[in-house]
Amino acid sequence: MRWVDLHCHLDLYPDPAAELEACRLAGVAVWGVTTLPESSRRMRDLAMSTVPGFQVGIGLHPELLHEHLDRVETLIDGVATSPLVGEVGLDGSPEYRPHQAKQLMVLDRTLQACTRLGGRWISMHSRRAASAVLDRLAAHPDAGVVVMHWFSGTRDELAQALMAGCWFSVGLPMLLSTGGRARVAAMPRNRVLTETDGPLARASGRVQRPIDVRRTVEVLANVWNLPTRDAETQVWSNYLTLMAAIAPPCTTPIEQAIGPRKGTV
Ligand code: MN
Numbered sequence: 001m002r003w004v005d006l007h008c009h010l011d012l013y014p015d016p017a018a019e020l021e022a023c024r025l026a027g028v029a030v031w032g033v034t035t036l037p038e039s040s041r042r043m044r045d046l047a048m049s050t051v052p053g054f055q056v057g058i059g060l061h062p063e064l065l066h067e068h069l070d071r072v073e074t075l076i077d078g079v080a081t082s083p084l085v086g087e088v089g090l091d092g093s094p095e096y097r098p099h100q101a102k103q104l105m106v107l108d109r110t111l112q113a114c115t116r117l118g119g120r121w122i123s124m125h126s127r128r129a130a131s132a133v134l135d136r137l138a139a140h141p142d143a144g145v146v147v148m149h150w151f152s153g154t155r156d157e158l159a160q161a162l163m164a165g166c167w168f169s170v171g172l173p174m175l176l177s178t179g180g181r182a183r184v185a186a187m188p189r190n191r192v193l194t195e196t197d198g199p200l201a202r203a204s205g206r207v208q209r210p211i212d213v214r215r216t217v218e219v220l221a222n223v224w225n226l227p228t229r230d231a232e233t234q235v236w237s238n239y240l241t242l243m244a245a246i247a248p249p250c251t252t253p254i255e256q257a258i259g260p261r262k263g264t265v
Helices: 016-026 039-047 069-079 097-116 130-139 155-163 178-186 210-224 228-243 253-258
Strands: 003-008 028-032 054-058 084-089 120-125 144-149 167-170 192-194
Touching (some): 003 210, 003 228, 016 028, 016 039, 016 210, 028 210, 054 069, 069 097, 084 097, 097 120, 130 144, 155 178, 178 210, 192 210
Parallel strands (some): 054 084, 120 144, 144 167, 167 192
């Protein structure tokens, strides 16, 4: 494997199995995040144990949660059996801001569960709410390894996120905008990973597929002023470091692919 899509809504493609097979053939490791917790079950069925590098997440998207508060317990229960938690977080856009108290309650409960269980990988949404997310992470410093998805905070917030040990997953839409490129250029290279946010995100008018991260690395190489091959190696090495950062509770496809982690029984 050589490439990573660290934030992909695999369950939302018309044929998730075909996307996953394309990833297997191309050598793309995928984090499958969900917008509702019950989608996690469908993806687990899909994952089987034969797809290396495929991590099934469980999440409740901050844009949806105020209409799905009855799913919060499913999310919290699911954290126990899922090494990857996402998509979770806060959204401070005008249309979702009125639901901020509910978002904060769910994020706090999620981070508490992650902490109680010894830490999780977390794919974190923070649109127009970077400061509030960082505040919650400071309150739950042992929740796990946090990957900020499509981070759009200020330079100060970026510095604060780095101090908190956060990683960043960046996609083509971000890399193709002037502000996004500047933000990515300001991130340390050893904390950056690639993502698509497909099929919800589009780049150049086209729905993103997880195998499109190969193009993302090319653009990232341009931002970094590196040969594409070196950017590929950097991102893949970041991914291996990230995957070794915590010991999840159960054997996962990535462990079968790269061997067990130190300290894993
Ligand atoms: Mn997303």
